[in-house]
Amino acid sequence: MTPEQSAARGGAGARTRERIVDAAARVMERDGLVRATTKEIAREAGCSEAALYKYFRDKTDIFVHVLTERLPRLAGLLRALPERAGTATVEEHLVETVRTALRFYRRSVPMAASLYAQPKLLAAHRDQLRGSGDGPQKPAEWLAGYLRTEQRLGRIDPSADPEAAAALLIGSAYQRAFLSSFLTDPAEPEAPADLGGLGEAGDAEYARKIVRTLLDGLTGSSA
Known part of the structure; x- marks a missing residue:
């Protein structure tokens, strides 16, 4: 050949x-x-x-x-985030993270939900993720790592809890994506797109609000 x-x-x-x-x-x-x-x-x-x-x-x-x-590159974004610490603002980085997480979970939650109806498949998937070092817990861990880096740079209050902050941001994105998926009826494609404010059209504003609220607790002012 x-x-x-x-x-x-x-x-x-x-x-x-x-x-x-x-x-x-x-x-x-x-x-x-x-x-x-x-x-x-x-x-x-x-x-x-x-x-x-x-x-x-x-x-x-x-x-x-x-x-x-x-799917939207949530893992890639979060892994690279510590290298961007000290650039732009903490708020800009976190808003980007939440918006990417929302896009990722909107597409992945419906895919993965049916795993829980098949215990053997769920167990196999869990074992494979453990073997590769990946898993649904990783986004919050990676985000906490970024927040600790910003904390060392003095851009986040030293008394703030990076793990708790990361869990709040990633958890809120997951919940919003889940509710959006749950409330969407595939049999009614013409249903209102905003889903009571939970649709994709509101994601940008939601990301800004949730990050701003959290940052007020992390720094007391814009970072």
Whole structure:
């Protein structure tokens, strides 16, 4: 095989993998994780089920890659946030974080909710996340790390609790996304988009308000 043929095969394989992840994201958002079978993902991707296992260990592995590659990059943002400490303002960084968390949870909560109806699948998913060092607890941990960095720089009150502050911000974003998903009726696509103020249209203002309220407790003034 020539280098050109080898490169072409690698390129084709990468494209197939991308197509599978895209298809899995569509199916999981539409049907939930439990009903998103590998057969349905393969059908959506236009390939055989066997092709899926050339790139992924199982459906849980596909789900993890959908979360990390196809949803708003919450993990990437939070991991990089400590390096941005001392730049711009704490408020700007936190507003960006809350808005990204809202986008992430709006898409991931409906996907993952059906896990709780399948204890074995939930256990397998939990074990896989433990093995990779990831999990739903990580966003709050990463955000707390950023807040501790800002605290060392003197931009956050030394008596403030970074872990509690991170839990409040990430938890509020998760709750808003959950309520929005719960109140959305798929059978009524023409229902009011604001969902009583919980729709995406209100996310920017919500992020500003929740961060401003928290910062008043963290710093007593704009940071």
